[in-house]
Amino acid sequence: MEFKTNAIMLRAIDYKENDKILTLFTPTRGKVVTGIRGVKKPKAKLAFCAQPFAFCEYVLAEKNGRYTVTSAYLHDGFYGLRTDITRYYAACAALEICNALLMEEESAEGTFISCVETLKALSMTDDDCAEILLTFSLRALFEAGYPVNLDGCGICGSGVSETPYFDFELGTFTCSNCMQGERASRSTYELLRKCEGLEYDENKCLDGTKRALRLIKVYLSEKTEEDYPCFGEFLRLYE
Ligand SMILES: [Zn+2]
Structure with a gap:
């Protein structure tokens, strides 16, 4: 099952060689913890959505109660910060x-x-x-x-x-x-x-x-x- 949500990236922790575990702040479900694969590889397409402050629309796939980010669209990275x-x-x-x-x-x-x-x-x-x-x-x-x-x-x-x-x-x-x-x-x-x-x-x-x-x-x-x-x-x- 997939679900789409706006969220702010609160926290990222390294996981395995190339993955991360993200804590996202969503308006309707509060904190959501999700994995994101391959995001530490040099050419990772989704690297932007694992950055602190990233405000995105995330698409999460759910399997056995665990989430994985499958795509994301950046609203704002607040790069001025x-x-x-x-x-x-x-x-x-x-x-x-x-x-x-x-x-x-x-x-x-x-x-x-x-x-x-x-x-x-x-x-x-x-x-x-x-x-x-x-x-x-x-x-x-x-x-x-x-x-x-x-x-x-x-x-x-x-x-x-x-x-x-x-x-x-x-x-x-x-x-x-x-x-x-x-x-x-x-x-x-x-x-x-x-x-x-x-x-x-x-x-x-x-x-x-x-x-x-x-x-x-x-x-x-x-x-x-x-x-x-x-x-x-x-x-x-x-x-
Ligand atoms: Zn008083």
Whole structure:
């Protein structure tokens, strides 16, 4: 049986002499693991679809519950990412997040669309790459059932103060009266509101970017028990 699907190539592992095992991100079935034959040979026709970030329509043949790529049509390779190491790592971090949060056989259309938009924005615009990655992280966390509450204190409902806290368990900021969680900064809160498309205080989100990245990275690790090496590398590179 064959099935045709759009997908983003998340991860490729070498297998045997010339083959690879790919983890694809599909909108309707979440992660799909598939083999691809002969793709390491010098003249392999399908080499393009085993590259990181490849956004293709894949045709997969199924036999005994295993998939093999039989053909692919490239929508976009996001080659612009290869010219800027910082943006490249931001894109790798986005794929890393997908790989950690997605399940097999579970549709994830919202995250899929958002992931394609994120790769486009990182490769084709000059928009701030940290904000692009944060916007995507918030969306993917929300879709996976780990939303970050950015609507004031998650305990008492009042606005967050100048020195808020963040409760990693609940995924919410808390105010200086409730003081639940770990110390966070107002700039982190404001910057995340900006990335979420909410009203924010421009003057108070200065210097919030790296803090917000750190907070989201820790939150991701706590929810998924995964390390995020590319996210870490991006944090190191981003100025
Ligand atoms: Zn409170």
